[in-house]
Amino acid sequence: MARFQASDFAELCDGVRNIGQGRYAARCPAHDDSSPSLSIKDGDTALLIHCYAGCEVSDICAAVGIKIQELFDDNDFQPSRYPPKDKQLDEMVVWIFEQHRSEGTPLSEKDETTYVDSKLRLARHQGKN
Numbered sequence: 001m002a003r004f005q006a007s008d009f010a011e012l013c014d015g016v017r018n019i020g021q022g023r024y025a026a027r028c029p030a031h032d033d034s035s036p037s038l039s040i041k042d043g044d045t046a047l048l049i050h051c052y053a054g055c056e057v058s059d060i061c062a063a064v065g066i067k068i069q070e071l072f073d074d075n076d077f078q079p080s081r082y083p084p085k086d087k088q089l090d091e092m093v094v095w096i097f098e099q100h101r102s103e104g105t106p107l108s109e110k111d112e113t114t115y116v117d118s119k120l121r122l123a124r125h126q127g128k129n
């Protein structure tokens with residue numbers, strides 16, 4: 001089964017705006033969202049979704065009725081070991097970027113990708129190790 005593409009995932013959401021090639025903004029289905037706070041973007045090996053209000057990827061997927069695995073190219077993956085140092089690094093990256101965001105500091109597209117990648121790894125291995 002192929003992973004969800006940004007356009008397909010966007011169809012599951014409300015208030016969708018196309019903001020570029022394979023990129024959408026939508027109201028987050030995981031919380032009462034009055035303006036688009038969900039970023040949806042085709043990545044190289046996964047669909048990248050991020051709620052600027054702080055919703056977890058697992059909650060967003062549950063709200064639209066899909067599994068996290070469906071965001072990845074290899075959606076039949078078996079969770080690999082998540083070394084504690086890698087998990088700590090991802091948690092630190094997420095914390096730092098969320099602190100910057102709460103202070104109103106804008107993130108570059110590269111920083112945003114690093115942040116979203118860390119959140120996805122944390123979500124992918126949630127409750128496993």
